[in-house]
Amino acid sequence: MPHRRTTFSKYIIEDQPRRVAHGSDLTALLNDIQTACKYIAAAVSRGALEPSRTAQPVMVNVQGEEQKPLDVLSNDIMIGACEWGGQLCGMVSEELEDPYRIPDRFQRGRYMLVFDPLDGSSNIDINMTVGSIFSVLCAPEGVTEPKPEDFLQKGTAQVAAGYALYGPASMIVVTLGHGVQGFTLDRDIGAFTLTHPNMTIPAATSEFAINASNERFWEPPVRRYVEECVLGKSGPRGRDFNTRWIASMVAEVHRILLRGGLYMYPRDTKDPSKAGRLRLLYEANPMAMIVENAGGLCSTGRERMLDIQPTDIHQRVPVILGSREEVERLEQYHREAELTPVMAFSTPLFNARSLFRTS
Ligand code: MN
Ligand code: MN
Numbered sequence: 001m002p003h004r005r006t007t008f009s010k011y012i013i014e015d016q017p018r019r020v021a022h023g024s025d026l027t028a029l030l031n032d033i034q035t036a037c038k039y040i041a042a043a044v045s046r047g048a049l050e051p052s053r054t055a056q057p058v059m060v061n062v063q064g065e066e067q068k069p070l071d072v073l074s075n076d077i078m079i080g081a082c083e084w085g086g087q088l089c090g091m092v093s094e095e096l097e098d099p100y101r102i103p104d105r106f107q108r109g110r111y112m113l114v115f116d117p118l119d120g121s122s123n124i125d126i127n128m129t130v131g132s133i134f135s136v137l138c139a140p141e142g143v144t145e146p147k148p149e150d151f152l153q154k155g156t157a158q159v160a161a162g163y164a165l166y167g168p169a170s171m172i173v174v175t176l177g178h179g180v181q182g183f184t185l186d187r188d189i190g191a192f193t194l195t196h197p198n199m200t201i202p203a204a205t206s207e208f209a210i211n212a213s214n215e216r217f218w219e220p221p222v223r224r225y226v227e228e229c230v231l232g233k234s235g236p237r238g239r240d241f242n243t244r245w246i247a248s249m250v251a252e253v254h255r256i257l258l259r260g261g262l263y264m265y266p267r268d269t270k271d272p273s274k275a276g277r278l279r280l281l282y283e284a285n286p287m288a289m290i291v292e293n294a295g296g297l298c299s300t301g302r303e304r305m306l307d308i309q310p311t312d313i314h315q316r317v318p319v320i321l322g323s324r325e326e327v328e329r330l331e332q333y334h335r336e337a338e339l340t341p342v343m344a345f346s347t348p349l350f351n352a353r354s355l356f357r358t359s
Contacts, residue, residue, distance in 0.1 A: 008034050008172055008183045008192035015176060022159060026136070029087040029111055030160065030174070033134055034192055036081035037164035037172055040074045040118070040132055041185060044166040047127055054125055061095050070124055071095055074117035074132065087111050089139050090146035092313050094282055099148055099313070108144050111159070112137045112151060116282045119163070120248025129167040131250025135286040136160040148313050151281060155306035161286035163250045173199065173257065175293040180257065201296035202260035205323040209244045209252050210264045217268035221301060221333035249278065253287050253321070257294055262326040266301060267318035276300070276318035280310050284317050297327035301334040 006014075012030045019026060048054055052069060059067040075095040082088060083100075086107030091100040094116040102108055115134040123130050136159045143150050162174035170185040172192045182196025208229055215223070232240035244261065246252055252263040265277045278284050288298035288305035298305040298321035308317065320330050 006194040008174075008194070011181060011183070011194060012176075018178065019176060025087045025109055025111065026159065026176075028085050029082065029109075029113070029136065032082045032085055032087075033078075033113075033162075034172060036078045037132055037170070037192075038185065038190065039077045039081065041164065041166050041170040043070065043073055043077070044118075044124070044130060045170075066122075067095065068118075068121050068124060071118045071121050078113075078115055078117045078132070078134075082113055085109075088113055089144050090150070091115070092148075092151050092281060093117060094279060094314075097314075099146060099151060101145065110139050112139050112146055114151060114282045114286075116279070119250045119283070120246075123246075123248050129165060129246060129248055129251040131166060131248060131254075132164045133250060133283055133286050134162055135282060135289070151313050152310040154309055155280075155285035155288050158285060158289050158306075161289040163253070163286065163290070165250050165254050167251070167254075171195075171254070173254065173290065175290050177289075177293065180290055180294045182257070196258075199257045199294050201257055201291065201294045201323055203295070203324045205256075205260035205262060205326055206239060207242045207244055207259075207261040208264070208326070209246075209261065210266070211245060211247075212243070214268050214270060217270040219267060219269070219301075219337070221330060221337045222264065222266045222268075224333055224337075225330055249283055249287065249319075253291065256296070256322045257290070260323045262322040262330075263319070264321075264330075265319045274316050276316045278317060278319045280305075280308060280315045280317045281313055284319050287319075287321060291321050295324065296322050297324050299327055299331055301330055 009031060012027045016027050061067040075093050079100060083102050084106050087109035088102055088111050089108040090102060090112045092114045113136060117132055118130055119133050120130045137153050137157060138159060139146050140150050160176045162172060165171045171182055173180060173182045180199040181194060182199055183192035184195040186193045228235050228237050229241040255261060256263060267276050284305050291298045300318045301320050320327055
């Protein structure tokens with residue numbers, strides 16, 4: 001009975017009684033977000049048939065990164081789909097330096113939307129997977145026009161988080177704080193349909209993803225972890241590992257939700273002014289909420305992602321996320337590196353006869 005399936009719309013309505021502090025306003029907001037994701041999915045899927053959308057970048061965004069026409073279009077779509085309904089009092093986007101002000105012609109609500117309209121957009125030119133990431137926060141009491149500091153809330157304060165993935169099939173994966181649900185876009189009826197209920201990340205894995213071209217900039221704990229994985233059966237881990245790298249955070253997290261794994265964009269010494277590459281508010285925190293709700297972990301290596309007190313709306317952080325056992329191992333390596341002098345990591349002996357042998 002296909003017509004009895006749970007669509008995204010049905011799910012957020014049925015789930016409403018579980019969210020006592022958040023009534024129909026949150027439902028309406030989530031509905032607008034899924035509409036935005038449908039528009040973006042449609043735009044992305046046109047590919048090279050819309051040369052104007054895949055043209056070479058002409059602009060640079062607030063992060064100093066190339067802004068592609070589809071980045072700009074996706075940002076406009078997200079704003080246009082979500083600003084009108086009276087649920088929001090402000091938005092923060094990767095593509096905008098300052099918070100977006102809800103125009104006066106619309107009602108204002110208690111929620112704030114934070115998003116990366118198009119993640120992995122360098123994949124656009126080669127027709128590879130991209131996505132959108134979103135997070136819903138509550139405005140501080142009495143605030144109707146949030147300033148940047150009103151968005152500086154810990155990840156634990158998120159009301160909902162999710163991402164849309166535009167791959168061979170488009171999907172929305174969402175958490176409202178109790179489990180993670182995955183919906184596949186059924187283009188025949190134009191509805192995201194529940195296909196992946198209660199997604200969980202296996203605790204153990206033999207797959208890791210990291211941009212290995214940055215190896216020379218890695219800190220000792222990350223260097224150690226990767227070296228041990230690469231040594232495989234002959235190293236302290238005693239088993240072989242595989243690597244993966246899609247260059248889109250949404251795609252990496254999605255793979256990990258489906259079959260486990262570890263994804264890292266750790267702190268490195270390439271540009272000491274940047275603590276990491278990914279953005280806390282609209283990349284790391286929403287993914288951390290999803291990953292934790294699926295039984296995984298998300299950390300900087302030094303602390304739990306969701307416990308970080310943000311200091312800037314576009315703040316960057318190191319990210320280590322995925323299967324619980326591997327994230328815990330990396331956290332342990334970070335702790336040990338702080339206690340032990342660096343010398344321990346630079347001797348060949350260290351790899352062969354690790355002090356931290358687990359078997
Ligand atoms: Mn991104
Ligand atoms: Mn982006």
